[in-house]
Amino acid sequence: MSLVSIMEKSTCSCENCQLRSLFFSHVSMDELNNICDIKIEKQYSKGESITNEGERIHEFLYMKEGLVKLSKTDIDGKDQILSFSKPFDFVSLLSVFSSDKYKYSVTAIEDTTVCILDLEVVKKFAQQNAMFTMDLMSSISEATDKILLDNLAIKRKHLKGRIAHVLLYFSDYIYKKDEFELPISRREIAEYIGMTTENVIRTLSEFRKDNIIKIFGKDILIADKKRLRSISEFG
Amino acid sequence: MSLVSIMEKSTCSCENCQLRSLFFSHVSMDELNNICDIKIEKQYSKGESITNEGERIHEFLYMKEGLVKLSKTDIDGKDQILSFSKPFDFVSLLSVFSSDKYKYSVTAIEDTTVCILDLEVVKKFAQQNAMFTMDLMSSISEATDKILLDNLAIKRKHLKGRIAHVLLYFSDYIYKKDEFELPISRREIAEYIGMTTENVIRTLSEFRKDNIIKIFGKDILIADKKRLRSISEFG
DNA sequence: ATTATGCTGTGATAATTATCATAAACCCCT
DNA sequence: AGGGGTTTATGATAATTATCACAGCATAAT
Numbered sequence: 001m002s003l004v005s006i007m008e009k010s011t012c013s014c015e016n017c018q019l020r021s022l023f024f025s026h027v028s029m030d031e032l033n034n035i036c037d038i039k040i041e042k043q044y045s046k047g048e049s050i051t052n053e054g055e056r057i058h059e060f061l062y063m064k065e066g067l068v069k070l071s072k073t074d075i076d077g078k079d080q081i082l083s084f085s086k087p088f089d090f091v092s093l094l095s096v097f098s099s100d101k102y103k104y105s106v107t108a109i110e111d112t113t114v115c116i117l118d119l120e121v122v123k124k125f126a127q128q129n130a131m132f133t134m135d136l137m138s139s140i141s142e143a144t145d146k147i148l149l150d151n152l153a154i155k156r157k158h159l160k161g162r163i164a165h166v167l168l169y170f171s172d173y174i175y176k177k178d179e180f181e182l183p184i185s186r187r188e189i190a191e192y193i194g195m196t197t198e199n200v201i202r203t204l205s206e207f208r209k210d211n212i213i214k215i216f217g218k219d220i221l222i223a224d225k226k227r228l229r230s231i232s233e234f235g
Numbered sequence: 236m237s238l239v240s241i242m243e244k245s246t247c248s249c250e251n252c253q254l255r256s257l258f259f260s261h262v263s264m265d266e267l268n269n270i271c272d273i274k275i276e277k278q279y280s281k282g283e284s285i286t287n288e289g290e291r292i293h294e295f296l297y298m299k300e301g302l303v304k305l306s307k308t309d310i311d312g313k314d315q316i317l318s319f320s321k322p323f324d325f326v327s328l329l330s331v332f333s334s335d336k337y338k339y340s341v342t343a344i345e346d347t348t349v350c351i352l353d354l355e356v357v358k359k360f361a362q363q364n365a366m367f368t369m370d371l372m373s374s375i376s377e378a379t380d381k382i383l384l385d386n387l388a389i390k391r392k393h394l395k396g397r398i399a400h401v402l403l404y405f406s407d408y409i410y411k412k413d414e415f416e417l418p419i420s421r422r423e424i425a426e427y428i429g430m431t432t433e434n435v436i437r438t439l440s441e442f443r444k445d446n447i448i449k450i451f452g453k454d455i456l457i458a459d460k461k462r463l464r465s466i467s468e469f470g
Numbered sequence: 471a472t473t474a475t476g477c478t479g480t481g482a483t484a485a486t487t488a489t490c491a492t493a494a495a496c497c498c499c500t
Numbered sequence: 501a502g503g504g505g506t507t508t509a510t511g512a513t514a515a516t517t518a519t520c521a522c523a524g525c526a527t528a529a530t
Contacts (some may be wrong), residue, residue, distance in 0.1 A: 072387060074391055075468075078391070080387050080390065080391060082383065082387065095376065095380055096376070097369065097372050097373045097376050098373045098374075098376035098377035098380060099377075099380070103380060103384070123369075126365060126368075126369055127365050127366055127369060128365055129365060130361060130362050130363055130364060130365035130367075130368050131362055132365075133361075133365050133368040133369055133372065134332065134358075134361055134362060134368055136372065137332050137368065137371065137372045137375065138332045138333045139333075140372065140375070140376060141330065141331070141332050141333035141375060142333035142334075144379045144383075145330055145333060145334070145338060147383065148317065148379075148382065148383070148386075149307075149338070151383075151386055152307060152315050152317065155315065155390075155429045156309060156313070156315060156429070158486075158487090159486075159487070185506090185507065185508090186507075186508065186509095187506095187507075187508095194390050194391070195487075195488090196487075196488055196489080197507090197508090198487095198488080198489080198490095198508095198509085198510085199486095199487065199488075201507090201508060201509060201510085202509080202510075204508095205508095205509070205510080217495095217496090217508085233310075393516075393517090394516075394517070420476090420477065420478090421477075421478065421479095422476090422477075422478095430517075430518090431517075431518055431519080432477085432478090433479085433480085433517095433518080433519080433520095434516095434517065434518075436477090436478060436479055436480085437479080437480075439478095439479095440478095440479070440480080452478085452526095
């Protein structure tokens with residue numbers, strides 16, 4: 001490795017980060033460098049826990065890369081999945097400014113890179129830079145709205161429509177491909193749509209028998225998207 | 236009416252407003268007076284529409300008094316109720332900073348008083364006063380979190396548990412009494428919990444037959460709260 | 471007053487979903 | 501390579517919820 005590349009690694013590269021536009025667009029270069037100097041980038045492998053419900057919030061974090069799930073465990077130990085998030089759909093921020101404890105757990109469902117800032121530093125910064133705070137608020141608001149709308153959409157559908165919804169979500173929104181590897185188990189789909197694991201499996205099998213999808217374990221190929229969309233809307 | 240009381244009416248009274256603490260605690264007296272001078276207080280009768288899904292957002296509004304429902308109409312014209320809000324549980328703010336159009340409708344389900352500020356003025360103000368913006372963000376975040384948590388709680392319950400949940404919500408959280416007038420119809424309960432109107436009615440009748448509640452039209456008396464709580468948790 | 475409309479209420483039946491049981495396939499661990 | 505656990509899978513049956521049908525009642529509109 002050349003000296004140059006070592007130096008590049010040790011200096012901050014935030015100015016080129018695609019996420020800059022999200023809430024750093026009204027932050028000056030100097031300020032950005034200050035933030036950058038204290039940020040830590042952390043990698044999580046698929047399956048690893050990023051934050052845990054109930055834990056104290058010390059950090060402000062945002063996703064740079066990857067895919068995560070937001071979930072909550074009820075008294076019986078059963079999990080409910082609130083949403084999935086990719087970069088630009090925010091994560092940690094939900095309760096960050098209204099609670100001192102995480103109300104949801106965040107878990108990587110694909111290898112994920114997270115940028116970590118000390119929460120107190122961010123808060124102090126936010127108190128001094130209103131434009132930054134407004135951008136942050138817009139992001140939070142948009143992300144939360146997305147979750148609420150998605151939950152409403154799922155709520156008004158039956159089992160088949162919900163499964164179709166989830167498949168289309170990953171196909172259209174996350175992977176932008178008709179063939180993809182499901183990043184979650186059938187049980188997690190169930191936890192997300194509020195139905196039982198057996199019925200998720202059964203419905204997927206049914207879609208397979210009807211030649212709407214092909215299944216190879218976790219690999220899904222959507223063969224008849226038109227039909228799947230119609231099921232998602234009316235089924 | 237004496238001259239004094241007329242003057243009191245014509246001058247701003249925001250400094251005594253109980254909502255001041257919400258997001259005006261870091262606003263100076265001078266600034267507050269400026270805001271106060273431009274604010275309009277508006278009354279809505281039970282049933283009146285406050286904002287409509289799809290309409291352009293021109294105003295920043297917050298509830299001073301009353302009770303409202305947040306709802307969304309789907310393609311078939313069927314309504315879904317997202318949440319109910321009283322003062323301190325925010326309302327208009329949800330999409331205000333991330334969209335130029337309302338994503339939900341807000342309707343008074345009890346006589347409601349709303350304070351209205353021009354959105355551009357509030358935005359400009361927010362850009363200059365970071366502490367105000369942070370307080371605002373906390374409020375939005377808290378209110379939205381409440382909605383998400385409530386929706387999750389409902390999602391994991393069956394019909395009876397959901398009805399019990401709604402009754403306890405109004406009894407414990409809104410009216411803080413065991414006897415109250417339901418501010419919404421059976422159909423609206425159904426729209427909120429995602430079940431049919433018939434089943435809502437049937438379940439209420441069942442609760443009545445089991446001496447858990449008494450029903451006089453819209454008036455509900457919770458006779459056995461312990462039992463209702465147990466149904467809400469486990470039923 | 472009178473129709474119209476919507477809300478409340480109940481029953482019978484159909485559709486949907488959950489539960490329980492069982493088994494093969496897969497992954498992890500040592 | 502061989503348990504031990506989890507995931508996927510399928511079937512039978514039970515429980516839950518929706519749909520349809522109908523009726524009384526209240527309220528609003530004309």
